[in-house]
Amino acid sequence: MLIRPRRAALAAPLAALAVLALGACESGSDSAAPEPAPSGAAAVVAPGRPGEPARRVSPEEAASLLPDERPNGADFRYVQMMVVHHRQALTMTALAPGRAGSPRVGKVAERIAAAQQPEIGAMEGWLENNGGPREQGAHDHHAMPGMATEAQLAELRAAKGAAFDELFLRLMVTHHEGAVAMAAEVLGQGNNIQVEEMANDVIAQQTAEINRMRSL
Numbered sequence: 001m002l003i004r005p006r007r008a009a010l011a012a013p014l015a016a017l018a019v020l021a022l023g024a025c026e027s028g029s030d031s032a033a034p035e036p037a038p039s040g041a042a043a044v045v046a047p048g049r050p051g052e053p054a055r056r057v058s059p060e061e062a063a064s065l066l067p068d069e070r071p072n073g074a075d076f077r078y079v080q081m082m083v084v085h086h087r088q089a090l091t092m093t094a095l096a097p098g099r100a101g102s103p104r105v106g107k108v109a110e111r112i113a114a115a116q117q118p119e120i121g122a123m124e125g126w127l128e129n130n131g132g133p134r135e136q137g138a139h140d141h142h143a144m145p146g147m148a149t150e151a152q153l154a155e156l157r158a159a160k161g162a163a164f165d166e167l168f169l170r171l172m173v174t175h176h177e178g179a180v181a182m183a184a185e186v187l188g189q190g191n192n193i194q195v196e197e198m199a200n201d202v203i204a205q206q207t208a209e210i211n212r213m214r215s216l
Helices: 012-018 059-065 073-093 104-130 150-158 162-189 193-214
Strands: 044-045 055-057
Touching: 059 193, 073 104, 073 150, 073 162, 104 162, 104 193, 150 162, 162 193
Parallel strands: none
Antiparallel strands: 044 055
């Protein structure tokens, strides 16, 4: 499973800068004491590298030591495309009631819809919090990995019973595989921790769904 460890854990030593106040009591030898800040008005302690003492820094310098997690173009592209990708999954799952022949297929459709609708809300919220959608240039959404064609959707709408079940599972497995591929790509190209978390969730949840659908 291609889940990348979240960078929040890696940033913990730097994040600790925000909570180490200089007013706290110090103990130990003088050699272990943090180096004084140049301005004498430091408010936090920055941990030193191995073998080096900690040093006192200003809040502004401490902030500059934290990793830059501002979203880049890959983050925006992934979120905007995944919203479209998820919406097609909801279109497909909405066809299951009254068409699915197996109750197990109906349950799979219900689980997918229940998971992906809130994810759409989270991604749209992320876009709003980060300035809204960005222009991505000319892009054919149907060229996204795993997207069903209009002809395939029409065939799914016309199918019932066992024929629906077979086609639904085949299209949805392909759809999920495309989502996993997109999530893996943004883990390598994106920069924002929230997008990384969403991508990791997509990989975990949709890989489990793929395995479940293949077992039916």
